[in-house]
Amino acid sequence: MTLIEHLAEFATHTRYAELPPRVVEECKRDILDSIGCALAAPGQPKADMGIECAIRIGGNDGPATIIGTGQRSSIFGAAFANGELISTLDADSVLLPGHVSPYVLPGAFAVAEVARRSGKELIEAVAVSHEMSYRFGAAMSQNRDYKDGKAATAPVLGYSSTVFGATASAARLKRLTADQVANAFGIAAAITPVNAHRASLNHAPPATIKYLMAGALTQSALTAAEMGELGHRGDLQMLDDAEFGYPRFIGTVRWEPKALTEGLGVEWRFPDFQMYKPYPHCRVMHAPLDILIGLVHEHDLRPDEIEGITAYGEGWAYVLPSFMFREIRHVQDAQFCFAHGLALAAHRIVPGPKWQDPKNVFDPSVMKLMDKVKLEIHPTYFDEIAKHPSSRPSRVEIRARGQTFRGERLFPKGTPSSDPESFLTTEALAHKFRTFVDGLMPAAAAEEVIDAVLHLEQVDDFSTLMRKLVNQPKKRRS
Structure with a gap:
C-alpha cells in the first residue's frame, strides 16, 4: 500500500x-x-x-x-x-x-x-x-x-x-x-x-x-x-x-x-502530547505567565508598585518580530505580544475573553507596565530542552518595593509532563469552560453542555448537543 x-x-x-x-x-x-x-x-x-x-x-x-x-x-x-x-x-x-x-x-x-x-x-x-x-x-x-x-x-x-x-x-x-x-x-x-x-x-x-x-x-x-x-x-x-x-x-x-x-x-x-491553554495568549508565554501570576498573588503586588519585569524564556521565540513587537493596534495583537501579555496578567484580570476586551488591552496602566518588561533567553534553555523536549524552561523576576521577586518553572500548566502539577485536569478544563462562557449563557445551560460532552459516548444524536451551543443574544458582546 x-x-x-x-x-x-x-x-x-x-x-x-x-x-x-x-x-x-x-x-x-x-x-x-x-x-x-x-x-x-x-x-x-x-x-x-x-x-x-x-x-x-x-x-x-x-x-x-x-x-x-x-x-x-x-x-x-x-x-x-x-x-x-x-x-x-x-x-x-x-x-x-x-x-x-x-x-x-x-x-x-x-x-x-x-x-x-x-x-x-x-x-x-x-x-x-x-x-x-x-x-x-x-x-x-x-x-x-x-x-x-x-x-x-x-x-x-x-x-x-x-x-x-x-x-x-x-x-x-x-x-x-x-x-x-x-x-x-x-x-x-x-x-x-x-x-x-x-x-x-x-x-x-x-x-x-x-x-x-x-x-x-x-x-x-x-x-x-x-x-x-x-x-x-x-x-x-x-x-x-x-x-x-x-x-x-x-x-x-x-x-x-x-x-x-x-x-x-x-x-x-x-x-x-496534547496541551491545553489556561491563558488566551501564545503558548510560548504560558510558563512565564504561570510564574508572574503566582508571584503577584503570593506577594500581593500592585501594578503601580512594579518597577520592572524580566522574563527569561524560549530561545527560538524570543528573537522573532511576531512576539517581540510592542505596537498594539488591534485587540488580537495582545495574543502574541509577550511584553503586553505579562503586563496584562500583572493586573489580575481573569484569563479568558476579558484579556482581549479593548478596555483592558488598551488600558493606560497596562500599556505603561508593558514598557517596563524585558525579555531574555533563558540561560539554560537549550540544555533543558535537550533533556526534556516538552519543557519550556522559564524564569520571571519582578522588581517592586525595593526587592526582586523571582520564580522558575520548567513545564507550564496544561502540559503532560513529569511534573503532575502541570497536567490540566478535566475539572480544571470544565472550570475554564465556565469562566469563558460566564455571562454569555446561563450557568445551568453551561453545566448541561459540560455534562453532555464529558458523557459524549452516551449521546445518540450529536445534533441535540450542537443546538444547545447558543449564547444569550442580550449578553453577546457588541
Whole structure:
C-alpha cells in the first residue's frame, strides 16, 4: 500500500470499542475545550468577520449550527465559522504540528450534526484526526527544532498538514469507503493551503488570519471529502514521493514517513502530547505567565508598585518580530505580544475573553507596565530542552518595593509532563469552560453542555448537543 492507502485504512476501520480509555477521554476533553473557546468568541472582530463570511459562503438557513450565535448555515458555512471561532482567542489546545482543533473539529461537528451521528462516531473521528495530525507534525519540520544546541527554525513551517486529519474526520462521519477516503487524501494533498507560518513569525504586527486561517483549511478538507465521495481520483503517491510530492511542495526540510505509520492503530501517541491553554495568549508565554501570576498573588503586588519585569524564556521565540513587537493596534495583537501579555496578567484580570476586551488591552496602566518588561533567553534553555523536549524552561523576576521577586518553572500548566502539577485536569478544563462562557449563557445551560460532552459516548444524536451551543443574544458582546 502507499502511505495514503495505509492512512485511509486506519481512518476507515478504527472502532470506538478498540479505543483505549485515555484516547476517548482526551477526545472529549478537547471537544469541550474547543467548544468553550468558540462560545466565548462572538463579539471579537476576527470571530464576527468569520461568521459574516460563513453566511456569505453557506447562507443563513442551512442545517448546521454556527456556535454561540443561534444562526445556521450549510456544512461548509458552519465549518468555516466554527473554525474561526475556535481559533479567535488563541486559547485552543496545542498539539503537533502546533494547533489542530480549529482545523479538524469544525468539519466533523458540521457533518456529525447534519448526518445525526452518535457521540461514539464523533469520538472515533476525532481520535483518528488527532492521531493523524500529530503524526504528520512529528514527521515534518517543527517550530521548536534544534541542532547542535541551537534553534534550527526551518525556512518553511505551518499547520497545513492538518488537512489530512480534517479530511479524515469528515470523510469518516460521511461513512466513506477506504478507497474513497484514500482518494480524498490524495485530493487534500493537492489543495492544501500553503505553509505560511514561518513568514508570520518574522512579520509584525501579526496578521489577523494568524498562522493559518482555520476556516479556509476546513473548506479544503470538506471539498476533498466531497470529491472523494463523488468518485474523483486523487494522487495516491503524494506522500511516497519525497522528490516531487507532498514533502517537497509543502516545504518541509525534514520528512520522516515512518512516523506516519509505525504502530498506527495500535500505539496512540497524541494523548501524551496534547496541551491545553489556561491563558488566551501564545503558548510560548504560558510558563512565564504561570510564574508572574503566582508571584503577584503570593506577594500581593500592585501594578503601580512594579518597577520592572524580566522574563527569561524560549530561545527560538524570543528573537522573532511576531512576539517581540510592542505596537498594539488591534485587540488580537495582545495574543502574541509577550511584553503586553505579562503586563496584562500583572493586573489580575481573569484569563479568558476579558484579556482581549479593548478596555483592558488598551488600558493606560497596562500599556505603561508593558514598557517596563524585558525579555531574555533563558540561560539554560537549550540544555533543558535537550533533556526534556516538552519543557519550556522559564524564569520571571519582578522588581517592586525595593526587592526582586523571582520564580522558575520548567513545564507550564496544561502540559503532560513529569511534573503532575502541570497536567490540566478535566475539572480544571470544565472550570475554564465556565469562566469563558460566564455571562454569555446561563450557568445551568453551561453545566448541561459540560455534562453532555464529558458523557459524549452516551449521546445518540450529536445534533441535540450542537443546538444547545447558543449564547444569550442580550449578553453577546457588541
